[in-house]
Amino acid sequence: MTTATARNVPAAGRALLGDGRDLLSDGLTLIGREIGRLWAEPGQIIAALAFPVVMVVLFGYVFGSAIAVPGGGDYREYLMPGLFAMVVFTSAQGVMTRMAADASRGVMDRFRSMPMARLAVPFGQTGADALVGLPLLAVMVGTGLLVGWRPHRGVALTAAAFLLIVLVRYALSWLGAYLGLVVRDEQLAGQLVPLFLPVTMLSNAFVPTGGMPAWLRLVCDWNPVSAITAAARVLFGNPGVRTAHPAWPLEHPVITVLLWSAGLLIVFAPLAVRAQNRWGK
Amino acid sequence: MPDPIVVAEGLHKAFGGTRALRGLDLSVPRGTVCGLLGPNGAGKTTAVRILATLSDPDAGRAAVAGYDVVRDARKVRERIGLAGQYAAVDEKLTGRANLRMFGRLHHLPRREARTRADELLDRFGLADAADRRVAGYSGGMRRRLDLITCLLRRPKVLFLDEPTTGLDPRGRAEIWGAVRALVGDGTTVLLTTQYLDEADQLADDIAVIDRGRVIARGTPDELKAAIGDRLDVVLEDPSGLRPAAVVLHGLAGTDPAMTGRDRLSVPLPGGHRLADIVRELDRAGVAAADIRLRRPTLDEVFLRLTAQKESA
Numbered sequence: 001m002t003t004a005t006a007r008n009v010p011a012a013g014r015a016l017l018g019d020g021r022d023l024l025s026d027g028l029t030l031i032g033r034e035i036g037r038l039w040a041e042p043g044q045i046i047a048a049l050a051f052p053v054v055m056v057v058l059f060g061y062v063f064g065s066a067i068a069v070p071g072g073g074d075y076r077e078y079l080m081p082g083l084f085a086m087v088v089f090t091s092a093q094g095v096m097t098r099m100a101a102d103a104s105r106g107v108m109d110r111f112r113s114m115p116m117a118r119l120a121v122p123f124g125q126t127g128a129d130a131l132v133g134l135p136l137l138a139v140m141v142g143t144g145l146l147v148g149w150r151p152h153r154g155v156a157l158t159a160a161a162f163l164l165i166v167l168v169r170y171a172l173s174w175l176g177a178y179l180g181l182v183v184r185d186e187q188l189a190g191q192l193v194p195l196f197l198p199v200t201m202l203s204n205a206f207v208p209t210g211g212m213p214a215w216l217r218l219v220c221d222w223n224p225v226s227a228i229t230a231a232a233r234v235l236f237g238n239p240g241v242r243t244a245h246p247a248w249p250l251e252h253p254v255i256t257v258l259l260w261s262a263g264l265l266i267v268f269a270p271l272a273v274r275a276q277n278r279w280g281k
Numbered sequence: 282m283p284d285p286i287v288v289a290e291g292l293h294k295a296f297g298g299t300r301a302l303r304g305l306d307l308s309v310p311r312g313t314v315c316g317l318l319g320p321n322g323a324g325k326t327t328a329v330r331i332l333a334t335l336s337d338p339d340a341g342r343a344a345v346a347g348y349d350v351v352r353d354a355r356k357v358r359e360r361i362g363l364a365g366q367y368a369a370v371d372e373k374l375t376g377r378a379n380l381r382m383f384g385r386l387h388h389l390p391r392r393e394a395r396t397r398a399d400e401l402l403d404r405f406g407l408a409d410a411a412d413r414r415v416a417g418y419s420g421g422m423r424r425r426l427d428l429i430t431c432l433l434r435r436p437k438v439l440f441l442d443e444p445t446t447g448l449d450p451r452g453r454a455e456i457w458g459a460v461r462a463l464v465g466d467g468t469t470v471l472l473t474t475q476y477l478d479e480a481d482q483l484a485d486d487i488a489v490i491d492r493g494r495v496i497a498r499g500t501p502d503e504l505k506a507a508i509g510d511r512l513d514v515v516l517e518d519p520s521g522l523r524p525a526a527v528v529l530h531g532l533a534g535t536d537p538a539m540t541g542r543d544r545l546s547v548p549l550p551g552g553h554r555l556a557d558i559v560r561e562l563d564r565a566g567v568a569a570a571d572i573r574l575r576r577p578t579l580d581e582v583f584l585r586l587t588a589q590k591e592s593a
């Protein structure tokens with residue numbers, strides 16, 4: 001009698017990766033699927049594109065009239081890096097919801113019963129999210145430019161800022177993929193979604209942290225959303241970089257964001273792959 | 282058994298304290314339809330998930346198309362199709378887009394994925410709905426599409442887990458038609474069901490499963506004959522009770538039970554015809570208001586089979 005524990009390791013590796021060609025072609029097929037789903041729901045595309053525009057206008061003009069930027073400067077110049085960070089952070093919820101939907105509707109089981117590379121599923125989801133993030137970023141940049149935001153430090157640093165934003169979005173989408181596989185339940189995932197936005201509020205994205213109580217400031221200073229915001233402010237040359245009580249992550253925001261991204265990928269990519277592979281075993 | 286294509290030996294699987302499978306043995310000959318019949322919680326889904334490589338057994342072994350489901354999982358996956366308890370298709374895509382996607386994920390070349398999708402949509406009566414989004418499909422259409430996605434690569438073995446649960450009679454008939462068509466192609470089918478009539482309609486061979494074990498095996502006729510029918514007689518007049526009881530005893534070999542002041546009921550071995558029973562009662566001068574020969578319900582099959590198992 002052969003027992004289940006006598007697992008053949010090379011065979012397991014092959015199931016995970018297929019051969020390299022499978023991983024690539026299956027991943028592309030699944031990216032195509034996500035794009036197809038978006039096409040099928042133009043309303044969703046419009047809503048997704050409208051969201052950052054609404055945010056720019058809402059925060060820029062509603063908060064903008066009440067908040068003084070530390071060190072002086074235009075509030076909308078101060079705000080845009082925070083909005084980039086917010087959109088990046090909340091994007092993880094999309095991947096989470098889609099993974100959980102596939103898991104709870106049996107689609108994940110179907111994938112797992114097919115001779116495809118298992119890694120292709122999280123790769124497809126995170127890859128599609130990165131692709132879909134690009135036009136959204138472009139719309140936000142356009143809106144920002146319209147309301148008076150500008151990058152001030154030249155092409156290279158501006159490009160570096162956008163690369164950093166794309167990188168951290170990709171890293172966060174693996175966190176989303178993992179959460180979706182752990183939650184497994186479409187409805188529960190939907191209930192988690194409203195938790196993302198408050199996390200972005202606990203940061204320097206919209207208001208200066210200088211006036212907060214010390215404990216709250218500590219939370220905000222170490223929130224990765226703050227680091228993303230601060231890094232973008234530095235690289236775009238937008239106001240609000242100097243704070244009264246600089247914490248380490250905000251003193252070194254670019255390094256902090258790189259560390260966060262690397263950390264998220266190193267931790268959650270293997271976890272997501274493991275969860276996908278062991279799902280329901 | 283000649284040339285089994287699905288073999289399971291002594292499968293065990295526990296979830297925490299729940300022992301879902303407790304030594305399940307199964308063997309399905311190539312080209313047949315095997316019905317795994319059992320009540321909710323019997324372990325049907327657990328067995329199918331192990332055979333379809335989604336889950337590993339705690340002990341025991343299983344092979345599909347000659348490949349071990351744990352060690353050669355990928356080889357198995359290349360040769361099977363699985364339609365689970367829920368239609369696992371993408372609701373937001375059209376039927377055609379779903380099939381093309383799954384075809385590509387089955388590593389069919391792009392052209393073949395297209396032609397195969399069109400061919401199957403046509404064959405299973407979904408051509409008209411092919412370019413509508415699945416969200417607008419009826420339950421039966423969804424399950425048919427789900428079934429088709431398993432066929433893109435011409436599987437050797439098809440696993441269907443309660444393919445008609447939750448469908449209306451029309452949807453159920455549609456799925457039954459589709460399964461019969463597949464059998465005509467020579468595909469081996471292992472289907473689970475809670476309904477005796479479904480197993481009866483589709484399966485060449487039934488394995489009755491209860492609490493993680495196969496407790497009876499046979500063709501539908503064999504099982505029914507083993508369990509027998511039930512005969513209920515309602516008399517015109519209670520005075521006919523005694524002669525009626527004598528006739529029924531003669532037929533059944535046991536004493537009938539009185540189920541009312543004018544009615545009797547007795548289990549009957551298979552093979553009796555209603556017309557013969559009527560004639561026998563008539564000859565004894567019994568006037569019957571109603572005579573009913575009932576097929577056993579699934580509940581009765583279970584009660585009888587599990588009772589036999591426990592007393593044995």
Ligand SMILES: Nc1ncnc2c1ncn2[C@@H]1O[C@H](COP(=O)(O)OP(=O)(O)O)[C@@H](O)[C@H]1O
Nearest residue numbers: 296299301319320321322323324325326327328
């Ligand atoms: N993933 C799981 N976690 C915990 N218990 C499970 C799981 N899957 C099945 N079970 C339990 O195992 C038993 C058999 O379940 P299942 O195979 O789904 O039965 P069936 O498909 O015949 O209704 C049930 O008692 C069920 O509650």
Ligand SMILES: [Mg+2]
Nearest residue numbers: 325326366443
């Ligand atoms: Mg089940």
